[in-house]
Amino acid sequence: QTEIQWWHAMTGANNDVVNKLAADFNASQSEYKVTAAYKGSYPDTLNAAIAAFRAGNAPHIVQVFEVGTATMMSAKGAIKPVGQMMQEAGEKFDPKAYLPAITGYYSTAKGEMLSFPFNSSSMVMWVNKDALKKANVAEIPKTWPDVFEAGKKLKAAGYDKCGFTVAWSPWALIEQFSAWHNLPLGTKANGLDGFDTELKFNSPAHVKLLTDLVALQKDKTYDYSGRGNENEGRFTSGECPIMLTSSGFYGNVKANAKFEFAAAPMPYYPDVKGAPQNSIIGGASLWVMGGKTAPEYKGIAKFFTFLSDTDRQAKLHVESGYLPITLAAYEKVKASGFYNQFPDRETPLKELTNKEPTENSRGLRFGNMVQMRDMWSEEIEAALAGKKSPQQALDDAVSRGNATLRQFERTANR
Numbered sequence: 001q002t003e004i005q006w007w008h009a010m011t012g013a014n015n016d017v018v019n020k021l022a023a024d025f026n027a028s029q030s031e032y033k034v035t036a037a038y039k040g041s042y043p044d045t046l047n048a049a050i051a052a053f054r055a056g057n058a059p060h061i062v063q064v065f066e067v068g069t070a071t072m073m074s075a076k077g078a079i080k081p082v083g084q085m086m087q088e089a090g091e092k093f094d095p096k097a098y099l100p101a102i103t104g105y106y107s108t109a110k111g112e113m114l115s116f117p118f119n120s121s122s123m124v125m126w127v128n129k130d131a132l133k134k135a136n137v138a139e140i141p142k143t144w145p146d147v148f149e150a151g152k153k154l155k156a157a158g159y160d161k162c163g164f165t166v167a168w169s170p171w172a173l174i175e176q177f178s179a180w181h182n183l184p185l186g187t188k189a190n191g192l193d194g195f196d197t198e199l200k201f202n203s204p205a206h207v208k209l210l211t212d213l214v215a216l217q218k219d220k221t222y223d224y225s226g227r228g229n230e231n232e233g234r235f236t237s238g239e240c241p242i243m244l245t246s247s248g249f250y251g252n253v254k255a256n257a258k259f260e261f262a263a264a265p266m267p268y269y270p271d272v273k274g275a276p277q278n279s280i281i282g283g284a285s286l287w288v289m290g291g292k293t294a295p296e297y298k299g300i301a302k303f304f305t306f307l308s309d310t311d312r313q314a315k316l317h318v319e320s321g322y323l324p325i326t327l328a329a330y331e332k333v334k335a336s337g338f339y340n341q342f343p344d345r346e347t348p349l350k351e352l353t354n355k356e357p358t359e360n361s362r363g364l365r366f367g368n369m370v371q372m373r374d375m376w377s378e379e380i381e382a383a384l385a386g387k388k389s390p391q392q393a394l395d396d397a398v399s400r401g402n403a404t405l406r407q408f409e410r411t412a413n414r
């Protein structure tokens with residue numbers, strides 16, 4: 001048997017999904033054995049894979065979050081392009097089979113898709129409907145001002161540690177916020193059209209959001225929930241009745257929330273022209289590492305074909321909240337009547353296709369993005385702690401980010 005190691009970052013219900021996929025594939029044939037191993041958060045998993053590659057013992061497959069894409073794309077010798085691997089192994093792989101937002105995100109300028117789409121998501125606003133009822137909030141908030149009002153009422157109704165919050169702060173407050181308001185995160189279509197890009201997310205609308213949050217943090221109408229998804233449990237426990245985070249949070253919400261919930265579209269500022277625009281994808285894709293043997297690549301290719309099966313994709317979407325990935329799986333779920341019964345489960349798909357994407361909302365691709373998210377988070381944290389004005393914090397996030405981009409340009413092996 002040929003062993004295939006798969007490193008991933010999935011916890012809770014999504015961890016069960018990964019283990020089940022590996023077990024089902026292993027049971028479906030006897031030549032290959034996929035061994036799934038949890039390696040910590042997305043940044044931890046990426047760092048572990050880079051370290052293992054340098055030490056000569058990289059796994060076969062690594063799940064890399066969307067913002068690690070530029071890093072992986074530029075690591076030429078370290079990765080095996082998925083299209084090439086599939087072709088050599090005689091397995092079908094058609095980038096056009098995927099939702100356009102996904103294909104665009106993971107393809108090079110030449111149209112080559114280097115990684116295998118796996119768990120793509122978008123950001124939604126999770127709401128605790130029981131809490132809204134208790135606080136006399138008649139409708140699910142649509143705009144940021146509505147969210148602030150709802151947060152105040154929720155706080156008054158007893159949710160005094162957290163009226164509303166967001167997980168993945170830089171993803172929510174900077175990246176998705178920019179796309180959803182048709183504002184540039186950076187030049188050159190947010191880096192998709194070239195590495196020589198400059199960050200632009202210190203606009204008046206960005207400053208307004210941070211200013212509003214700083215004010216609401218004082219009495220915890222808004223309460224900060226960290227840089228990643230480590231505090232998503234604040235929603236399922238009932239502590240924070242409104243939380244912006246991934247659609248892929250569904251499995252954990254379903255398993256743990258003891259209240260009625262819904263996944264609503266992200267809020268927007270109605271006075272920003274063109275808002276809401278469209279959201280961008282999140283989640284992760286599977287990267288194949290370089291330097292493996294032909295039989296190993298054959299096994300990985302067969303595993304990817306197994307993962308692409310339309311029924312399997314449809315089921316994954318329904319159970320996890322991640323996107324159906326392929327057009328065929330999306331059509332299948334639509335035809336089944338699932339969204340008629342559970343309209344909010346289509347929210348992330350509707351956000352992604354809300355309008356024809358612009359240069360500001362096709363996606364993003366920045367080198368050193370993992371480090372940049374930490375810097376951006378530090379600046380958001382400084383503003384929330386009252387150490388810097390929101391304008392200064394975002395100006396600093398932009399200038400520190402730009403310096404990091406220039407460093408990436410100098411060192412990237414392209």
Ligand SMILES: O=P(O)(O)OC[C@H](O)CO
Pocket residue numbers: 042065066067119120121122168171229246247248249281282283284
């Ligand atoms: O929770 P996920 O897997 O949808 O990922 C969220 C963000 O896109 C991570 O960068």
